[in-house]
Amino acid sequence: MFFKKKITSVLMASTLAAGLLAGCGGGEKAGTEGSKGSSGGDTIKIGANLELSGPVASYGQGIAAGIELAVEEINNSGGVDGKKIEIIKVDNKSDAAEATNAAIKLTNQDKVTAIIGAATSGNSVAQAEIANSNKTILLSPSGTSPNVTVGTNGDVNEFVFRTSFIDPFQGTVAANFASGDLKVKNAAIYADNASDYAKGLAASFKETFEGAGGKVVSEESYVAKDTDFRSTLTRIKSANPEFIFIPGYYEEVGLIIKQAREMGIDVPFMGADGWDSPILVDLAGADALNNTFLTNHYSAQDPDETIQKFVTSFSEKYDGKSPDAFNALGYDSVYFLADAMKRAGSTSDATKIKDALAATKDLALVTGIVTVDELHNPIKSATVLEHKDGKQVFKSKVNP
Numbered sequence: 498m499f500f501k502k503k504i505t506s507v508l509m510a511s512t513l514a515a516g517l518l519a520g521c522g523g524g525e526k527a528g529t530e531g532s533k534g535s536s537g538g539d540t541i542k543i544g545a546n547l548e549l550s551g552p553v554a555s556y557g558q559g560i561a562a563g564i565e566l567a568v569e570e571i572n573n574s575g576g577v578d579g580k581k582i583e584i585i586k587v588d589n590k591s592d593a594a595e596a597t598n599a600a601i602k603l604t605n606q607d608k609v610t611a612i613i614g615a616a617t618s619g620n621s622v623a624q625a626e627i628a629n630s631n632k633t634i635l636l637s638p639s640g641t642s643p644n645v646t647v648g649t650n651g652d653v654n655e656f657v658f659r660t661s662f663i664d665p666f667q668g669t670v671a672a673n674f675a676s677g678d679l680k681v682k683n684a685a686i687y688a689d690n691a692s693d694y695a696k697g698l699a700a701s702f703k704e705t706f707e708g709a710g711g712k713v714v715s716e717e718s719y720v721a722k723d724t725d726f727r728s729t730l731t732r733i734k735s736a737n738p739e740f741i742f743i744p745g746y747y748e749e750v751g752l753i754i755k756q757a758r759e760m761g762i763d764v765p766f767m768g769a770d771g772w773d774s775p776i777l778v779d780l781a782g783a784d785a786l787n788n789t790f791l792t793n794h795y796s797a798q799d800p801d802e803t804i805q806k807f808v809t810s811f812s813e814k815y816d817g818k819s820p821d822a823f824n825a826l827g828y829d830s831v832y833f834l835a836d837a838m839k840r841a842g843s844t845s846d847a848t849k850i851k852d853a854l855a856a857t858k859d860l861a862l863v864t865g866i867v868t869v870d871e872l873h874n875p876i877k878s879a880t881v882l883e884h885k886d887g888k889q890v891f892k893s894k895v896n897p
Contacts, residue, residue: 540583541576541844543834544603546614546624551591552722552748555774556616556823560638561586563827564613566814577835580844585609589620596620597627604631610845611636613830616823618642618694621659628656632847634854636660636834638826639794641667641770642693646873656847658854658873660830660864664694667769667792668701668744670879670895674790675740676709678881678893679765683712685738687729687753689745690718698744698769714738719749726753727760734762746771751780758785770794773822773889783887790892794822794864796880798891807863822864829862836860 545564548557564584572581585607587599596615603609604627611634615621621640625648628635637645637659646657675681684706689695703713715736717729730753733741741757743750743766750772757766758781766789773793778786797808797819807828811820820828833854838844841853857869865877881892 542609544609544612545586546599548591549588559823560827563824567828567831593623596623600624600627638830664697665701668698669705672702672705681739684740685715695744747774747777754781786884796891
């Protein structure tokens with residue numbers, strides 16, 4: 498069961514940096530020259546294994562921008578226990594094999610204490626075994642599949658954590674919004690059949706929607722990189738759904754919605770955080786996105802004081818740009834990690850740091866107040882957004 502409530506305003510930016518952490522630093526390699534590595538010296542080496550190019554580059558680039566702002570703030574406040582953070586970025590090119598290679602480089606060659614990334618679940622899972630075997634913290638900002646922190650054998654990945662909530666929560670929030678807020682009685686699901694992310698969201702949505710008395714009248718699938726969805730949309734249209742759930746990434750979703758509107762399908766569409774990219778508007782068109790909704794990690798329009806401080810800082814650094822959820826998750830990941838280092842009493846002992854991460858309780862971040870559960874997942878809020886004339890508009894905040 499989920500319910501809405503206002504999250505209490507909390508300390509942010511310079512307050513968090515000065516009070517909790519005593520500081521950190523950012524950029525391509527943000528730190529002092531002559532670092533002696535993660536086990537000593539003046540800097541803390543943290544890898545950023547991100548999708549900086551390739552099909553989902555919008556996610557990785559957004560996370561990188563958030564990381565850089567957080568590191569700049571913390572470093573300018575004195576660093577973590579007097580040490581500055583040095584970020585070492587590697588482009589995984591939106592590919593799981595490249596993500597694995599990047600993790601090997603960061604752990605074996607660069608000797609990082611922790612890796613932030615990847616943006617997607619698959620590229621995060623690709624690094625898990627390396628992180629565990631090398632005793633290197635892996636913190637995925639936005640890998641929402643449960644498989645990121647729990648292996649195929651059902652065991653928790655000891656050194657792997659995430660900053661985002663998980664897909665079952667997103668799917669449940671979307672289903673409750675459809676049945677409760679929009680009052681729809683039947684729905685269609687159109688999902689990427691090769692994506693664990695999409696399949697997990699679809700399953701969670703269906704279970705919750707049908708549990709609330711709704712009926713799924715059509716279930717269809719597509720494959721990533723498809724560009725023509727009209728034949729499948731024709732079948733969905735013939736089922737006459739009142740609502741269509743599309744748990745996918747922006748590249749396909751934008752084309753699906755554009756083609757659906759051209760075919761006269763005017764019912765509400767809804768998706769999840771994979772929709773969150775400015776490229777979605779370019780692909781679908783602002784008009785086509787009206788009457789569409791998504792679950793996400795935060796909204797820049799949320800009046801919460803903590804969020805508005807972050808929005809102001811981000812906009813000042815990045816020429817007036819309003820931060821999206823991936824910016825916020827990258828930013829939060831640095832503060833999440835730095836807070837754990839402070840509580841662990843070490844910036845280099847990964848075992849102590851992972852124990853501190855696992856013990857996190859009521860940590861105030863931009864994307865919510867975080868408590869980590871036994872599966873290394875944050876218990877935190879979700880936000881429902883609506884597209885209006887090409888802009889994301891804050892609808893509500895939902896807590897577990």
